[in-house]
Amino acid sequence: MCSKGPKLGILCAGDDELIPFLSLLDPYRITEKAMLKFYEGNFNGVQAVALYSGVCKVNAAVATQILIDSFHCTAVINSGTAGGMDPALELFDTVVAAESAYWDVAEDILTEFHPWLPAPVFPADTGLLALARKVAQEMPQGAPRDSGRVVFGTVATGEAFIDDSNRPQVQARLHPLSVDMETAAAAHVCYVNRIPFLSVRTITDTPSHSGQAAFEENCAKASQIAAKFVFRLAGKLAGKLPVQSRR
Numbered sequence: 549m550c551s552k553g554p555k556l557g558i559l560c561a562g563d564d565e566l567i568p569f570l571s572l573l574d575p576y577r578i579t580e581k582a583m584l585k586f587y588e589g590n591f592n593g594v595q596a597v598a599l600y601s602g603v604c605k606v607n608a609a610v611a612t613q614i615l616i617d618s619f620h621c622t623a624v625i626n627s628g629t630a631g632g633m634d635p636a637l638e639l640f641d642t643v644v645a646a647e648s649a650y651w652d653v654a655e656d657i658l659t660e661f662h663p664w665l666p667a668p669v670f671p672a673d674t675g676l677l678a679l680a681r682k683v684a685q686e687m688p689q690g691a692p693r694d695s696g697r698v699v700f701g702t703v704a705t706g707e708a709f710i711d712d713s714n715r716p717q718v719q720a721r722l723h724p725l726s727v728d729m730e731t732a733a734a735a736h737v738c739y740v741n742r743i744p745f746l747s748v749r750t751i752t753d754t755p756s757h758s759g760q761a762a763f764e765e766n767c768a769k770a771s772q773i774a775a776k777f778v779f780r781l782a783g784k785l786a787g788k789l790p791v792q793s794r795r
Contacts, residue, residue, distance in 0.1 A: 554789035556591065556782060557621030558598035559611055561730045564767050565628035566600040568775035573598060581614055588619070592779050593786040597621060601730070604707060605650075608730035612737040622790045623676065623744040626734050627778045629763070629770045630703070630726035630749035631710050633719055637751055639762075640770060641696035642777055643725045644680045645703035645747035647671045648732040651718045652706035663740050669702070670735035673744035675788070676781075680746060683780045695750070695773040701725040703747060705732035715755065726751060744790065748781070750774040 560566040569587070570576065573596060576589030587598045597619045601611035608626075615621040630643055637643070647669040650658075655668035677700070684698035704724035708714065718727065731747040738745035750770035753762035 554595065555619065555621045556594050556596040556785065556789060557612070557615035557619065557624040558591070558596055558778065559608065559615065559624055559626045559730075559734055560598070560600040560628045561603050561608065561728070562628065562767075563600050565771040565774070566598060568772045569598045569627075572775065572779055581618060582610060584611060584614070586614075586619060592782040594782050594789060596782065603729050605705065605730060605733035608733040609737050612734045613741075616737070616741050616743055621743070623673070623785075624734060624738050625676070625778055625781070626731050626745070626747040626749070627774045628728075628749050629752045629767055629774065630728045631763070632726055632751040632754035633704070633710070633715070634701075634725045635755060637699070637725060637754055638696055639751055639754060639766060640773055642698045642748060642750045642773060643703060644677070644684070644698060644700045645672055645731055645735075645749075646677060646700045648703045648705060648735045648747060649722055649724075650706060650732045651704040651722055651724075651727070652708070663736070670732060670739050670745070672735075672746050676744050676746040679784045679788075680748070680781055682784065683777060686780075695776070698777070699725060703728065703731050703749070705729060748774050748777050
């Protein structure tokens, strides 16, 4: 289907989050598998495959495994939007996950059973994380800017939209910067496959601008901001992506 050379997988949850990448993949071809469309092309100097998986942990996990098995991706970046949890975050800030965790899965399931994690979190790849910090440092500082800040920390993943009823429990347990429905699942798949993983998501809603309406209003702009950050990051990956050795 495709070569086994270095290749970046770009995983988005929804179609709005994928749209900015389609103009950045130059050119691209489409392959369909498991009711999903995979867009392959050159992405700022690296070969990449991008798609939207659909919302939820299982959809993200299915898509990530296909990126690894069928498209031989040697690193995966999850890009898109997230809900802000830290009160200091503002709309259109971008959260890069230094680690991700499930807020709706018992911790001992991951530490006492497969994949026997030393702690119930999935760390980001150190190399991708270091490059992301460089990209953040090189971004224009101060006004005028087309996006907010870039921050690094914990991201929480679960199968429900966070609102005022469950926000305190999630915040007390994990102290995440942001929440979404896919990141930890994709990180989980990459962890067991020993594939570098990073998540880059831009905030669409916060405790003071909460709810589905805020997400829908801000999704397109936030998706663009995240995609631009990933594009800058890809420019630093040329010649640095690993070659897949498992096949």
